[in-house]
């Protein structure tokens with residue numbers, strides 16, 4: 549993905565403001581957002597409309613949206629070079645989503661595993677928004693003619709449906725949308741829970757010992773990693789059936805750049821206690837600059853609001869071009 553200044557690839561991604569991101573969100577997605585921002589034309593959003601599907605408390609949603617915006621800037625994303633904005637500030641997302649809803653089959657939306665999982669987990673609120681969630685996500689991506697979408701493994705199916713919807717629109721109405729590719733990193737694509745390493749690490753896990761939040765204090769990180777579930781072999785090696793150790797090795801590798809073989813050598817003859825202490829240290833060092841920047845930014849709300857306003861304007865300008873094209877092609881009467 550090497551690009552010259554004039555030939556930059558368009559990268560788009562978004563994250564819901566449903567709580568402080570975890571180490572899983574960071575290693576699986578956000579770290580790649582930052583990495584890609586240096587060489588590409590990057591557009592990143594806080595997906596607040598998506599989070600309405602779980603009906604958050606309004607006051608909390610407002611606070612978390614601002615916090616998530618600060619988190620994105622604290623990753624080191626430059627709001628001058630990249631577009632960083634809040635989804636609901638750019639109404640073109642909802643407008644295109646409606647058009648795309650009419651190009652999505654009921655059957656294909658019903659097959660989304662996230663929809664099935666979430667409806668099973670929350671049978672009391674299986675709303676239509678939850679069902680059309682991937683269509684809004686398709687609108688987020690297609691509006692900007694994105695080439696790449698950095699996401700964790702769990703979002704792959706949503707990228708596939710995005711491509712299917714785009715292809716269908718292009719076939720029916722003529723070439724309009726670029727077909728995006730997912731960008732899924734090797735290590736870190738699926739960070740597992742520290743308490744149940746067969747489940748993905750999730751910020752909505754009711755047991756906080758299962759996840760590390762990006763804003764956890766150093767002492768909390770150390771404690772959580774020390775109490776991570778492992779096995780009884782007491783040998784640091786990457787192997788089938790050693791889910792807990794495999795997960796810690798993946799985390800260690802993402803934070804230090806060391807391969808699994810190097811790690812196995814480093815901890816040859818040592819126990820899990822030493823290994824866990826080293827993993828904790830690596831995570832703490834990885835998150836330190838981010839936490840310092842977050843503290844600095846949240847103290848300057850005026851600056852955050854200024855960036856948010858400018859980001860929405862830039863995003864809306866780009867989004868309108870594609871929306872106009874899609875409206876025209878689909879036969880909507882335009883003034």
Ligand code: ATP
Nearest residue numbers: 564572573576577699700737738739749750751752
């Ligand atoms: P929730 O747990 O509240 O359902 P989430 O933690 O999955 O949400 P999202 O906002 O849905 O968070 O995801 C943001 C990004 O983080 C997505 O690209 C997603 O693929 C990625 N991601 C989420 N969890 C993990 C994980 N455990 N490992 C790697 N990537 C992850």
Ligand code: LTN
Nearest residue numbers: 560561562563564595598685688
């Ligand atoms: N569904 C995504 C969040 C999201 C997204 C997007 C990701 C909303 N719109 C567009 C990539 C591109 C999730 O992470 N759960």
